[in-house]
Amino acid sequence: MISAEEFIKPLGSGFTAKSAPQQVVIFGWYLHAVRDQANFGTGDIGACFDAAHVARPPNIAATLAKLVERKDVLRSGNSFRLSANARSAMERMLPVRTSTVSTTKLLNDLIPRVANPVQQTFLNETLRCFKQDAFRAAIVMAWNLAYSHVCDRILASHVVTFNAQKKVTYPKLPDITKATDFEDYKESQVIEICRGARILDATVCKHLTAQLNRRNSAAHPSSATFVAAQAEDTITDLVNNVLLNPAV
Structure with missing residues (x-):
């Protein structure tokens, strides 16, 4: 933050x-x-x-x-x-701050590093929304990008550990075998399972939970106003602490 x-x-x-x-x-x-x-x-x-x-x-x-x-x-x-x-x-x-410029650069620099086509779409939409001052939408898309990355890492390297912990925490949920299986889970449940299985450490889970709460506020109809500083905070937090974090 x-x-x-x-x-x-x-x-x-x-x-x-x-x-x-x-x-x-x-x-x-x-x-x-x-x-x-x-x-x-x-x-x-x-x-x-x-x-x-x-x-x-x-x-x-x-x-x-x-x-x-x-x-x-x-x-x-x-x-x-x-x-x-x-x-x-x-x-x-405070319409255009140094942090706005650096956030745009952070997203642009991420483009060649994202190979997954779905995540490329999320990244491009995050950047487009942020540049157009659509801060509520930028927050939502930045979350989609980071969460997709977490799900990919689970499938690639931690699916057995994840499913074992899931049986303890949420035994009624289906096992994860493919990307679409995550649609049966709440994002908060995925974070909780990852923390319990130590797939993600407590600090990463804390960042994810904080930004999920903000995403929920941005995604649901409300009178809340979202401004550049909030979008910058969400984007920089998720990019630095999730997408570019070698521990994720």
Whole structure:
């Protein structure tokens, strides 16, 4: 997942030159867009400053109160969220970041390394969606690409181990003998079996589960908005920790 430090890096010294309220709004946007937090507290904002190695404002709570008065932030008890106007302002301020360019390059560099024709289709569609700012679709296609890779690796090298663990975890599911057999499984079940059989280590399974949850949010009808930062995070996470991971 993109860190707070990486998120503000494209702004360079421009971030530290901004006022405390502006900095807080940027980190609020980071918590919404990258960390998938619907709300945040003063502690969350403070943790962002610490993670980015930037000095905290003297009083984050007072800064948030000022933003609430300006209607840039909405308050519910001890929780806060950015207003629609503030979110739109963040989208305009961070439309094309260095991370967007590097994510596109990451996908382009992957093209000659993907031999499976089905995965080639997923990769091409991920790249096309991302370039066209169809971030919800890019998240879904990036997941399809990574999950297809996992299934291929199971079939190629771990099918006996997988089926043995499946008999313990989900005995009613059919054995895996060909790619289409995975259609009888939920993706979460495949991840759980792989972890139990130690086909994938706990860290890889953690990354897969986090991105599956985001894929589910993106794929199902909802009022959730998906932006560049979320698609970048999903793509870079799945490419680096799954597709290019020699342990997978």
